[in-house]
Amino acid sequence: MILSDSITRRSLRLLHAINILHQRGFQNLAIYPYMPRCGLYWQLTLLPLQSLYKSQKNELAYYSFGKLLEAYHSSEFSGNEYFGWADCKSYSAEQLADAIENRLPELMAFCKANNSTYVGWFNSMLTFARAGALPVAFREYSEPPKNGMLSTLKNVVIPLPNVPASLSIRGKDYIRRNYCSTEWRTTDWHEAYHSIIDSIVDCTNIALPKLPEKTSEIFDFGAYWEGAIYWLHQHMNISTFADYLTFLNSPGRFASGAFFMQSFNDQGQLQYLTAFFAKRQIIANRLSSDEEKLYWTQWLKTFELHAKSSYLAEIPNPYFGGDNSLHLGLGLPEAQTRPSYLIFP
Structure with missing residues (x-):
């Protein structure tokens, strides 16, 4: 599941942009990261924290609040066409945070809240991501760890966020x-x-x-x-x-x-x-x-x-x-x- 350095770097830029949005007060803005069976690229759904839950299989899962409250990113090609926005390829994390805030108004309004618990988990997850281990909540035909989620580095397990159990x-x-x-x-x-x-x-x-x-x-x-x-x-x-x-x-x-x-x-x-x-x-x-x-x-x-x-x-x-x-x-x-x-x- 090891990604190329360029894909990992560009994916990390997106996570840093989300971290900036947390600092701006959108602390219920959450991620659901996953990979296809091939393991060649990393994907992420941006959604409200209220969507997330822990399934009976002990996996991070989510319930859809509707298309207006979700945004989808894939690193399948160059990894820097964030959410399909071709004009964002060269954006810094700060500029990307601006784009997300301006282009996803319904989602951002819904996620405006104080949530130190989720922000704390997100910052902890970032320490793994900066070392090259991007979070992976789901990968087809892969068994989830007992006490966390997979990552893009073998044998590196990332703790789950504190979300309700189903x-x-x-x-x-x-x-x-x-x-x-x-x-x-x-x-x-x-x-x-x-x-x-x-x-x-x-x-x-x-x-x-x-x-x-x-x-x-x-x-x-x-x-x-x-x-x-x-x-x-x-x-x-x-x-x-x-x-x-x-x-x-x-x-x-x-x-x-x-x-x-x-x-x-x-x-x-x-x-x-x-x-x-x-x-x-x-x-x-x-x-x-x-x-x-x-x-x-x-x-x-x-x-x-x-x-x-x-x-x-x-x-x-x-x-x-x-x-x-x-x-x-x-x-x-x-x-x-x-x-x-x-x-x-």
Whole structure:
């Protein structure tokens, strides 16, 4: 896998340009380096750090955020037509950093962040690259090392960056990530997760929704929980509170139940949606018996006692903050076809 000195030098120039961009504040700008089976040239995809994850095979892998948030470089020919930009052949690392910043505006805007952890790894990786060992996350028919990635020098192993490990669901890799408003296909946050949920259920999307960060906007939380309701209603045909309880008791009976639970209960957050549904049933007197009403009244008292001290209660959620403070259910069809567990007037 040893490359020519000129290819290695020109590839290193690109890595130095990325390092300069990190210094300018684009610290979520990440790389996925790889080689074809022949091993004659080095390739790199420039992408957001959030795309990267560690697969079940312990390899660095990535999930595509779309073409606008990726750029591809190959050293197949002279090695200095960076990303196919023929006019950049003689650019210095500083000039190349300028070109990347100016010509990839969507990617750069997405990667503007402070991330000392990734920058630290990148600087460490550069010490290997300066010695001629360019990182190689994947090469066809090559087994990855146990604790790192291959390089372009034999027997030199480069540590992996600190990225999330994938989940294995039905033998396939999945990841969790936040979906930000810039990715939504609609301006109505009530419907923001519809296409996301559809693609997960259709098995064309491996990125499961992650509970928004504490610093997120309230509509990010509303969109997340609206996505949960849409999934229950649209893809699991759950239209009553009894249906919902059946699902909770045996999510595996539903085709996409495992995906739903990984998306909306990985931190125990689904109990806030359950409490929201239960309270609306009690208020509307929709429970089937006095015994059931007593059970859920007591359940809510216990829930409130314990949940209020949880950090999950400190962020916008379906239960605390007033009567339907997130305005859930408005992303579903007209009122007459909405599921009864929402109980809208």
